[in-house]
Amino acid sequence: xxxxxxxxxxxxxxxxxxxxxxxxxxxxxxxxxxxxxxxxxxxxxxxxxxxxxxxxxxxxxxxxxxxxxxxxxxxxxxxxxxxxxxxxxxxxxxxxxxxxxxxxxxxxxxxxxxxxxxxxxxxxxxxxxxxxxxxxxxxxxxxxxxxxxxxxxxxxxxxxxxxxxxxxxxxxxxxxxxxxxxxxxxxxxxxxxxxxxxxxxxxxxxxxxxxxxxxxxxxxxxxxxxxxxxxxxxxxxxxxxxxxxxxxxxxxxxxxxxxxxxxxxxxxxxxxxxxxxxxxxxxxxxxxxxxxxxxxxxxxxxxxxxxxxxxxxxxxxxxxxxxxxxxxxxxxxxxxxxxxxxxxxxxxxxxxxxx
Ligand SMILES: Cc1cc2nc3c(=O)[nH]c(=O)nc-3n(C[C@H](O)[C@H](O)[C@H](O)COP(=O)(O)OP(=O)(O)OC[C@H]3O[C@@H](n4cnc5c(N)ncnc54)[C@H](O)[C@@H]3O)c2cc1C
Numbered sequence: 001x002x003x004x005x006x007x008x009x010x011x012x013x014x015x016x017x018x019x020x021x022x023x024x025x026x027x028x029x030x031x032x033x034x035x036x037x038x039x040x041x042x043x044x045x046x047x048x049x050x051x052x053x054x055x056x057x058x059x060x061x062x063x064x065x066x067x068x069x070x071x072x073x074x075x076x077x078x079x080x081x082x083x084x085x086x087x088x089x090x091x092x093x094x095x096x097x098x099x100x101x102x103x104x105x106x107x108x109x110x111x112x113x114x115x116x117x118x119x120x121x122x123x124x125x126x127x128x129x130x131x132x133x134x135x136x137x138x139x140x141x142x143x144x145x146x147x148x149x150x151x152x153x154x155x156x157x158x159x160x161x162x163x164x165x166x167x168x169x170x171x172x173x174x175x176x177x178x179x180x181x182x183x184x185x186x187x188x189x190x191x192x193x194x195x196x197x198x199x200x201x202x203x204x205x206x207x208x209x210x211x212x213x214x215x216x217x218x219x220x221x222x223x224x225x226x227x228x229x230x231x232x233x234x235x236x237x238x239x240x241x242x243x244x245x246x247x248x249x250x251x252x253x254x255x256x257x258x259x260x261x262x263x264x265x266x267x268x269x270x271x272x273x274x275x276x277x278x279x280x281x282x283x284x285x286x287x288x289x290x291x292x293x294x295x296x297x298x299x300x301x302x303x304x305x306x307x308x309x310x311x312x313x314x315x316x317x318x319x320x321x322x323x324x325x326x327x328x329x330x331x332x333x334x335x336x337x338x339x340x341x342x343x344x345x346x347x348x349x350x351x352x353x354x355x
Contacts, residue, residue, distance in 0.1 A: 001025060001032040003039060009058045009067065009353075012050060014119055014236060015246045015316075017324040018058025018353070021048075021067035028071045028094070030154065030182050033147055037180065040066040047149070048353060049180050052096065052120035054236075055128065055246055059354035060324045070094050070123050072182055075103060085190045088142060093123025093181045097130075105218045110192025111140040114201070116222040117229040119236050119247075123181040127171040128349070129164045133225055134197030138164035142187045146179035154182070166285070167251050167349060194221035199277070200228050233311035241319065246350040248314040249331060250292065252285040253344050260284070262343055270294075288346055289313040295341040297334055306330045328355070 007024035010016045023045065025036045040047045046065035050056075071094035080086045087109050091100050101116050114133035115125075124130075125137045126144050141164070144157045157179075163170040171179060194216060196202055202209065204224045205216050216224070229235040233242040255263065263286065267274050275290050293299075293313045301308040305322035307330070309315035316330055331348060339345050 001027065001035050003036070003066070007067070009050075009053075009062060012069065013053035013056050013058060013246075014244065015057060015318050015327065015350075016244055017060070017318055017322055017327055018056075019060050019062025019324075021063045021065075023066040024069065025066065026069040026071050028073065030072065030147070033068065033070070033072075033180055033182065034152075036066065036068050037147065037149055037152075041149075047177070051093070051124035051127075054118075054120035055124065055350045057246060057324055057327055057350050057352050057355075059352070061354055063354045068180065070121065070180065070182075072123075075100060077107070079190075080187070085192075087188050087190050089186045089188060091122045091184050091186065093121060093183060095122045096120075097122050097125055101222065104186075104188055105222045107190070108218060109188035109190050110194060110218055111135070111186065111188040112137070113194050113218045113221045114198070114225055116225040117235045122184050126162060126164075126169055126181060126184060128167045129169050131167070133201055133228075134195050136164070137184075137186075138162070138169075140186045140188055142185040144179075144181055145183040145185070146181045148179055150178050155179075166254065172351070192218075194218050196221070201225070204228060231311070233309045233315055233317075242309050242311050242315075242317060244318045244320075245309060245315040248288070248312075248349055249316045250288040250314055250334070250346040251349050252280060252288045253291075253346060254285050255344075259344065260286075266342055286344075291338050291342055291344060291346065292334060295334070295337040297337060302330060304330075308334075324355075328352070 004024045007021045009021055010018050027033045048063050048067045050067050050069045072092040073094055074092040076090045078088045080088050097118055097120050100122055101112050104112050114135040118130055129136050129138045141159050144162055146155055148155045226235055236243045299308055299313050300310040304326055305319050306326035307319055309317045316327055335346050
């Protein structure tokens with residue numbers, strides 16, 4: 001295990017802002033993760049676990065302690081029933097998420113096809129229970145293997161212990177900072193039908209679905225999801241400045257009845273109607289994108305180095321030479337504007353590191 005000093009973090013993130021890690025180690029083996037954690041503990045250094053850096057805003061001052069970049073690889077599969085159709089994939093935390101999805105689809109295994117094109121590592125996905133187009137990783141995660149820093153031992157957390165909810169798990173709430181995820185075990189279904197719950201996907205395949213011909217295959221759904229994501233700046237395409245972002249910057253707020261009533265009254269007073277989406281309504285969520293766009297922040301907003309994407313109202317983009325402070329300044333401005341207009345405080349989705 002090698003510990004490096006003063007390693008710039010911006011190039012290791014999709015938003016590409018922020019300073020350096022005081023200490024940095026890239027780790028491919030579980031033993032090395034343990035050793036690096038000991039190094040930090042013995043020197044009283046704050047620890048930060050880095051995956052693919054796609055959900056982060058790193059402060060301009062960087063990280064004062066040790067950054068562990070998890071690069072544990074390997075995908076193994078095992079059939080777990082007599083028919084051979086229930087397949088357990090054990091995937092190293094450092095595997096690129098989309099590479100795993102591609103492999104699952106090639107093996108004709110359903111369960112993660114709608115999560116195609118999400119950047120980052122496999123180990124990053126349980127943290128905020130990554131989701132898109134009608135699927136979330138909690139649907140297929142069987143267990144998570146992790147180093148428990150509190151007890152200094154390796155544990156296997158079955159799904160119920162992970163506390164998955166919308167963009168939430170124990171890893172980013174009650175037990176934040178306690179576990180380093182080493183492997184994730186997914187149970188997928190060989191020969192399963194692709195999920196077409198989401199309106200965008202139904203629209204994409206409208207003709208085929210109407211004609212009741214052969215339903216789309218897993219591979220076709222994967223390509224459709226990537227196409228739709230590309231059109232929204234939600235697929236990392238080299239050379240496309242619109243995807244120098246951390247994805248959606250704000251979560252869709254989950255409202256109480258009283259908050260929803262207040263929102264509806266404010267909308268009516270402005271002659272507006274709150275849009276209704278079955279996928280959001282079921283969880284009493286309101287579209288954060290709608291709130292942002294109806295608070296004076298349209299796509300392309302912002303004159304400075306940080307702005308709103310031209311393709312997606314929720315993506316804050318680094319237009320080239322933005323600093324973390326520019327991004328956070330824009331975040332504050334949007335939060336303030338939405339709160340003034342609608343009485344709702346939007347919660348950021350990316351993790352703010354070193355602030
Ligand atoms: C263009 C774009 C589109 C996106 N689309 C979506 C989307 O559709 N849906 C969605 O849910 N998210 C989306 N995201 C957000 C992001 O891709 C996911 O949250 C992703 O799973 C983050 O993984 P990562 O490896 O990059 O984690 P990082 O950004 O490196 O880290 C994020 C958090 O996870 C922790 N972490 C990472 N790896 C580990 C580990 N091995 N052990 C313990 N903790 C760890 C970090 O400490 C940090 O707290 C998008 C981002 C971008 C840039």
